[in-house]
Every structure is written in structure tokens, then in C-alpha cells.
Amino acid sequence: MHPMVKPALRRGWRDLNTVQFGMTPAHALTVGPVDTATGSFLDLLDGTRGLELLREEARRIDLPEGHTDRLVRRLSRAGLLDDSRGGGPAGEALRGKPEVIERLRPDLASLSLTTSEPGDPLRRMAARRGMRVQVRGAGRVGAAVAALLSGAGVGEVLVRDVGRVEPWDVSPGGLPPESVGERREEAARRAVRRAAPDRPPRRTARSPLEEGDPGYSLVVLAPRDDVAVHAPDPAAAQTLLDSGTPHLYAGVVEATGVAGPLVLPGETSCAGCLQQDRVDRDPTWPRLVAQWRSGHRRRTGACDVTLATTVAGLAAAHALAFLDGRVPSTAGARWEVSLPGLHWHARSVWPHAACPCGAAGRGPREETSGPDEGKREHTTGGGGSRATMAVQGPPDQCRRQADAERPAGTWRAHV
Numbered sequence: 559m560h561p562m563v564k565p566a567l568r569r570g571w572r573d574l575n576t577v578q579f580g581m582t583p584a585h586a587l588t589v590g591p592v593d594t595a596t597g598s599f600l601d602l603l604d605g606t607r608g609l610e611l612l613r614e615e616a617r618r619i620d621l622p623e624g625h626t627d628r629l630v631r632r633l634s635r636a637g638l639l640d641d642s643r644g645g646g647p648a649g650e651a652l653r654g655k656p657e658v659i660e661r662l663r664p665d666l667a668s669l670s671l672t673t674s675e676p677g678d679p680l681r682r683m684a685a686r687r688g689m690r691v692q693v694r695g696a697g698r699v700g701a702a703v704a705a706l707l708s709g710a711g712v713g714e715v716l717v718r719d720v721g722r723v724e725p726w727d728v729s730p731g732g733l734p735p736e737s738v739g740e741r742r743e744e745a746a747r748r749a750v751r752r753a754a755p756d757r758p759p760r761r762t763a764r765s766p767l768e769e770g771d772p773g774y775s776l777v778v779l780a781p782r783d784d785v786a787v788h789a790p791d792p793a794a795a796q797t798l799l800d801s802g803t804p805h806l807y808a809g810v811v812e813a814t815g816v817a818g819p820l821v822l823p824g825e826t827s828c829a830g831c832l833q834q835d836r837v838d839r840d841p842t843w844p845r846l847v848a849q850w851r852s853g854h855r856r857r858t859g860a861c862d863v864t865l866a867t868t869v870a871g872l873a874a875a876h877a878l879a880f881l882d883g884r885v886p887s888t889a890g891a892r893w894e895v896s897l898p899g900l901h902w903h904a905r906s907v908w909p910h911a912a913c914p915c916g917a918a919g920r921g922p923r924e925e926t927s928g929p930d931e932g933k934r935e936h937t938t939g940g941g942g943s944r945a946t947m948a949v950q951g952p953p954d955q956c957r958r959q960a961d962a963e964r965p966a967g968t969w970r971a972h973v
Contacts, residue, residue: 559608559609559630559641559643559644559676560605560606560607560608560641560642560643561603561605561607561609561612561630561633561634561639561640561641561676562603562604562605562639562640562641562642563579563600563603563604563633563638563639563640564579564638564639564640564667564670564671565667565670566667566668566670566671567579567580567585567587567638567671568580568581569600571597572588572590575590575591575592575593576588576589576590576591576592577589577590577592577597577600579638580671585671587636587637587638589632589633589636589638595619595620595621596621596625596629598619599615599616599619599621599626599629602615603630603633603639605640605641605642605643606642609626609627609630612626612630613626613627634676637673637674639676640670640676640677640678640679641676641677643677644676644677644678644680644681645677645678645679645680645681645684646677646681646684648681648684648685648687648688649677649680649681649683649684651684652680652683652684652687653680655756657755657756658755658756661755661756662683662710662711662755665683665710665711666679666680666683667679669682669683669882672882682882682883683711685881685882686710686711686712686713686878686881686882687711687712687713687756688713689712689713689714689775689776689881690713690714690716690773690774690775691707691712691714691715691716691774691775691776691777691778691877691881692715692716692717692718692774692776692777692778693707693715693716693717693718693746693777693778693780694717694718694719694777694778694779694780694781695718695719695778695779695780695781695782695809696717696718696719696723696727696733696742696743696745696746696782697719697727697732697780697781697782697861697866698726698727698729698732698810698861698863698866698867698870699780699808699809699810699861699866699869699870699873700717700719700746700778700780700781700782700808700870701717701727701729701732701733701745701746701749702729702731702732702866702867702870702871702874703778703780703808703870703873703874703877704717704746704749704750704778705731705732705749705750705752705753706731706753706870706871706874707778707874707877707878708750708751708753708754709753709754709755710874710878711755712878712881715750715754716747717742717743717746717747717750718743719742719743719746719782720742720743721741721742722739722740722741722742723737723738723739723740723741723742723745724738724858725738726858726861727742727782729863729866729867730863730867731867731870732749732867732870733745733746733749734749737749773801773803774803775804775881776803776804776805776806776877776880776881777798777803777804777805777806778805778806778808778873778877779794779795779805779806779807779808780807780808780809780870780873781809782809782859783859784809784810784811784812784859784860784861785811785847785850785851786809787807787809787810787811787816788811788816788850789833789836789847789850790807790829790832790833791829792828792829792830792833792913794829795821795828795829798821798823799821799823799828799915801823802823802824803823804820804821804822804823804880805820805821806818806819806820806821806873806876806877806880806888807819807821807829807892808869808870808872808873809869810859810860810861810862810865810866810869811859812859812860813860813862813865813896813897813898814894814895814896814897815865815866815868815869815872815894815895815896816869816892816893816894817869817872817873817876817888817892817893817894818876818887818888818889818891818892818893818904818907819832819888819889819890819891819892819907820876820880820885820886820888820889820890822885822889823915823917824915824916824917824920825917825920826889826890826909826917827890827907827908827909827910827913827915827917828913828915828917830910830913830914830915831907831908831909831910831913831915831917831918832892832907834910834912834913835907835908835910838910862897865895865897868895869895872893876888887904890906890907890908890909891904891905891906891907892904892905892907
């Protein structure tokens with residue numbers, strides 16, 4: 559191990575013997591007591607020295623025997639250390655591509671803040687390179703989602719859509735102006751390739767069973783049709799449910815952006831659950847949807863470019879959180895934001911007993927607290943309870959439990 563204090567966390571002394579790592583409430587951590595010699599020794603934890611060399615440096619500045627190992631263990635348990643040589647074989651292979659590492663350095667720094675084990679950031683990034691994601695829809699939202707996932711290191715991002723690029727499909731971060739008139743799929747694929755930090759790893763079939771479609775880690779449904787965004791057709795995702803493929807909805811309808819739900823087949827609510835719930839609350843819902851779908855098709859729908867880009871960024875972030883092994887707050891909820899107020903809120907989408915997806919049979923999912931979880935507030939208009947992104951952080955009970963699991967002498971900074 560070559561220990562390295564996570565460089566993404568800025569360091570400052572709160573007093574003569576207390577160090578604060580990080581600035582924001584979500585990540586700031588204080589460590590104490592720390593004497594002057596140990597404070598100087600922290601500068602040596604920069605990833606260039608192994609443990610044996612660090613022990614020699616500690617003896618040179620008269621630190622007690624065993625102090626190096628105790629400090630490294632303490633900082634590692636607190637989630638403050640990374641390993642510059644960690645990441646396993648896949649991480650080692652990625653380190654052999656310095657141009658890719660330089661491109662992804664900010665993303666690796668961000669991963670270091672959301673992982674705790676030394677070597678995890680590079681391990682997670684290497685895992686992304688082996689994943690396969692499909693984006694259905696190459697409009698202002700879908701094309702940007704695909705490019706963002708590719709730029710974040712996802713190895714294979716495929717885009718599916720029909721027709722040719724229209725002038726109103728163009729957006730910063732998505733399809734460029736020169737793609738107007740080209741096939742949407744091909745234009746989006748080029749945007750994905752341009753955003754990628756490296757060529758995707760070549761897939762080789764290891765057995766006859768693997769020669770077919772290897773499947774997708776995630777499918778993002780980002781339709782250009784605003785009715786499909788507002789009222790997703792359960793039949794359109796039936797094959798994904800049947801195959802157990804996780805999928806995430808995203809898009810813009812009129813002046814409202816939508817991200818979610820993230821559907822984990824058989825575990826969380828799906829488009830069918832959303833439809834059943836709406837019918838329960840509004841018996842005229844099927845009549846309205848039928849009219850919207852069969853009515854005169856407008857030439858262009860309302861899709862503000864900044865709103866579409868915002869939704870694409872949020873959807874891509876939730877997709878990456880899932881690909882990295884977490885369950886983001888879009889699982890069982892639709893995050894929505896409307897112009898001009900731009901107040902984010904989440905509408906819960908509960909598993910419905912009448913939906914054949916089977917999620918209702920599992921009972922309520924155990925809620926986990928995290929930085930995406932907000933306070934519950936009552937809303938009117940049949941929307942049920944919703945979470946707001948205005949107040950973030952785990953509830954006090956969960957915070958106390960997390961503090962109890964933290965090593966002695968370290969605690970969350972109240973900043």
C-alpha cells in the first residue's frame with residue numbers, strides 16, 4: 559500500500575491539535591488530537607512512499623514506534639486515505655493509460671469522496687469501463703446523457719433512435735450543428751465517441767453462450783415525445799422487465815424536466831405502477847392519455863435547452879451512482895423541476911398491487927439515508943408526499959449511528 563491522503567479534501571487546522579479534512583457538510587471530517595509532528599507527517603502521505611519508507615521517515619522525526627501503522631489504520635477507517643497503487647489488476651491496467659487517467663482525474667477525485675476503501679476510486683472507474691449502457695432516444699436529453707456517461711468512463715454506450723437530426727435536436731453537450739440531416743443514431747454515436755476518454759475495451763466471447771447480446775448494465779429511456787415522458791407506456795419497457803434489465807426514465811415535457819423512476823425489475827416500481835396509481839387517483843387518466851397520443855402531432859415540443867441539459871446531467875449522475883453500486887433516490891421516485899421556479903421535488907412512485915411487475919409483492923423497501931435524501935413535506939394536488947433537494951443529509955438518528963461507527967477521535971465537521 560502507498561497511502562495517500564485524499565487530495566480532493568482540502569485540509570485546514572481548526573485549532574492547534576485538530577485538523578479538518580474537507581469543506582462541505584457532506585464530506586468534512588475533523589481528526590484530533592493531532593500533535594505537531596504528526597501534522598507534519600501527514601504531508602508525507604502523498605502516495606509516493608510505501609509503508610516501510612514511511613516508517614523510516616517516522617523514526618527520522620522521532621515519532622513513536624508503531625505510530626505510522628496506527629495513523630494509517632485510523633485515517634483509512636475514517637475514509638480519508640486512498641492507495642496510489644490500489645485498484646487491483648483492472649486498476650493497474652487503467653494506470654497504464656496515463657492519457658486516460660489525466661482525462662478522468664477530476665472524476666477519480668470525486669469517486670474518492672464517495673468511497674471509503676483505499677484503491678476503490680480506481681477500482682470503480684475500471685469497473686465502469688467494462689459496463690454496457692443503452693440510451694433510447696437521441697434528442698436534447700438522450701444525446702447529452704449518452705455523451706456524459708461516455709465522458710465519465712462508461713466503456714460502451716449505445717444509442718437507439720430513428721429518423722434524422724432536426725435543427726431543434728442540436729444542443730451543447732449533445733448533437734452538434736453539423737449533424738443536422740444525419741441519422742440520429744449515427745450522429746449520437748459519434749457524439750459518444752468524441753466524449754469518450756478512450757476507445758471502449760474490445761469484447762471477446764469466451765463461450766458459445768456469450769456470443770449473443772451480452773445485455774446491458776442499464777438502459778436509459780429518454781424519449782423525444784413529451785407524452786412518452788409524462789406518461790411512459792409500460793409496454794415499451796416490457797422486454798426490459800422480462801429480462802431483469804434496470805432502466806431509468808428521463809426527459810422534458812412542456813416546461814418540466816423529469817428524472818426517474820429508476821426501475822429495478824421486481825424490486826422497485828415501474829411505469830406500470832405509475833400508470834395504475836394515476837388511474838386510481840384520476841379515473842379519466844386513460845382517456846386523456848389516449849387523446850394526447852392520438853392527437854395532432856406538433857412540429858416541435860417545448861424543450862428548453864438549459865432545462866434539457868440540467869435533466870440530462872441529473873439523469874446521468876443517478877445512472878452513474880447505480881452503475882457504481884449504489885441505489886440513488888430515483889429508485890421509486892420521479893424527480894421533477896419546472897420553469898421558471900426551478901424548485902426540485904420528488905414524487906414517490908410506489909409498487910402497485912395490480913401491476914404484474916411483482917414489486918408490490920416484496921413489501922416496502924428498506925429506506926436508506928444518504929446525501930440524496932431530503933426532508934418529507936406535505937403537498938397538495940394528489941401528489942402525496944415528496945422529498946425536496948433543498949435540505950440534504952441523513953436524519954439525526956442515522957447521523958448519530960454513522961458517528962458511532964467512526965473511529966475514535968474523528969467526527970463530522972459542523973460546517
